[in-house]
Amino acid sequence: MAKATKKQALGRGLSALLKDPDNDIKSAKDKNADKVVGSIVELDIEAIEVNPFQPRTSFNEDALQELASSIKELGVIQPITVRKIDFNKYQLVSGERRYRASKLVGLKTIPAYIRIANDQESLEMALVENIQRQDLDPIEIALSYQRLLDEIDLTQEQLSDRIGKNRSTIANYLRLLKLDPIIQTGMRDGFLSMGHGRALINLEKLDEQLSIYEKIIANSLSVRETEKLVRENQQKSSGSSKKSTTSKVPKEIKGAVKNFSEYFGAKVDVKVSKKGNGKLIIPFSSEEDFNRLKKLIEGE
Template sequence: MTAKKKPALGKGLSALLKDPSSDVSSAQDERAPEVVGHIAEIDIDSIEVNPFQPRTHFDKEALEDLSNSISELGIVQPITVRKVGFNEYQLISGERRFRASKLAGLKAIPAYIRLADDQAMLEMALVENIQRQDLDAIEIALSYKRLIEECNLTQEQMSDRVGKKRSTVTNYLRLLKLQPLIQAGIRDRMLSMGHARALVNIEDETEQLKIYRDIIAEDLSVRQVEERVRQMKDPKPESKPVQDELPPAIRDIRSQLAGYFDSNVEVKRNAKGKGSLVIKFDSDRDLERILELINR
């Protein structure tokens, strides 16, 4: 199955950066907030590699595999560059993606752009971006990763900044270990955060993809995926599937609610159909997020 490519990002910002009269080179510039924390499509030939990059060897076969993936799916994770002049950039992170993109024949590449003195502005922009309600799980994970790597924050400090438990932050970051096709599927809303959390427990990418395709083809619930992962990690012939007291229709509703609210959902129901529904939340801010979804 081939995932649909994401549309090109940052067209307005790309145009801004190519206009000498409105060039932004410092965080003190009036239009700096339009640059920091956002993605732009920039010419791949205007980027130079970081001369202080400690890594000098890149596996040729792995680069070709990544290049083929980029040709099919596009760039899932944008690179990060530093602006060093008008239409001139220096690579900060993502050299494998940069090299693979050139190998794939791309003329432009999506990139986060850093300015020389934008540290505080970047942190504020990233935190504000994370609080948006329309981000998918991969976009959130990438923002968490950037906060840690580019703002020199620990996971504990970052969890305080964004008002999430450290375990929640860790769960998002683990999604970036998933195979690129699966990450693209998450971004295209083809599977939920619950499905992804189950898949990330499988280290073998081939097995990840097999279950991912089963999720799409068979419309598997989160619980069904969790059971397949458990059986794969602990294959015992005599083991029996975990029995759920709820009827299949109610279990499906529970899975749909868990995916919609991106939270654990518990459903209790007696034989007469009476019961209760519990939606778990991690913080006051997480509760506000859930309430906004309910009130839509």
Template sequence: MKKKGLGRGLGSLLKEEEFTIDETLLNVDINKLRARTDQPRKNFDDDSLRELAESIKVDGIIQPIVVRKVDDIYEIIAGERRFRASKLANISKVPVVIKNVNDRKARELALVENIQREDLNPIEEAISMKTLMDEYQLTQQELSEIVGKSRSYIANNLRLLTLSDYIKEFLISGDLSPSQGRTLLSLSSEEERKKYLDKLLAKEVNIRDVEKKAKSKKNEKSDIFITDVCEKLTEVLDAKVKIVSKKKGGKIEIDYLNEDDLQRIVDSLMNIYDLEE
């Protein structure tokens, strides 16, 4: 039996000594293993599992499955894919590393292990990130330091969770890329997002086309708003009003005929905002 710390990662969340873990390496009956019900990963590609099963038949399991002992069962913390492939390969015993941790620690380890995997789909990864942030009240920067991914990467992935379940399914299946999913978020309505989702899937448009559409819609809304404000101010002040938009902010121009007309406009403005003494 040996002691092994987790180093960076979750060791930075709690006191370092709380993350010193007893480990034991054994070969155990595969029927005594079970997956966690709160495992963040939900989707396992059948073809990929069959390929791994064939590899296991030839070379065995190279990397042990990480488990913890719960009564007479070994609960999987990390390595459910290897466990599933081993069952397909009809392997009777599998190598496991037993970690002596409680339920909370097991969940923490499973979440971090999932985030650091490369074969998770974007939604599974984002859910793992959000769960860890919520449970530990972490900022995106703190999570970045724990899991070794940039803050912008984490922020971009979390944005995908705001997409509708319908669009998320295409991210989960791999038909839609994360960058395409984020681009759809720039469109304001679900109807438009579904419309351009179909176009992206059919390769009728690309990300740049969707961005241009979103920008034109934004400009169109801005133009309508500015025109409406100009008309209202012109009516209230009985003077020509012009709004000049700039990259940042803008200015309002009000025409007046003479000093008396200027005073009239000032009085009108004061009355509007109830500033007259």
């Protein structure tokens, strides 16, 4: 208990130091900066503003009230993190739920870790801290990944190192942003899972995505049932596409293809569109077989 009291008193002492205009700390090199930066300081809650870079825009009111009740009973157990932006002015980097809940119960001060960071560093800290949360929906995570890539100018490989996630995991989340906005909203509201979203993203046409999305909602389809519907839709689209784009192969071309097959020692296939253009397909069974065909084409 004595240790906790000492820690709290230290926080109040540092708070007084920060309110001294003759000792205003603007950078990590300033006098007394080493005493403040990284320490837990009791800050006036009114001296803190929300982070404009906060990637999270929605907060569950019931969960916020529960947290407020806990804070009223036990206090703020985990300090928030802020960055100093001016004399006795701070901006949230992480801990907005704790900050909001503390204001709800009327706290005048809140324990905080102080950082000195520029806008880009603040954005990165907020985004990375946000990604580590357990209660984010897949679209929130995808949007945070996209912002880190775009606004911090990271590559997927660098992002993978920063957050400790595989590149394939990051890519799967980012692909969700190609879904129709209505479906993205459905995922954010919890009507379907990331598994449903990953199945739907295989459909290129947004109207097809929406059609199956409506069936998922209406019939409470599982991810496996959704994947089956997507496959059936793709097969149907593929079949109709082939019918509309391919044409009968003219006799003279058929004869030439037969000669090609004999020459290459492989069953050569041909596809001809209604416009008259087409392609030859020469299969090979191995790298050695490929090299054999290559020599025949080059006339060696």
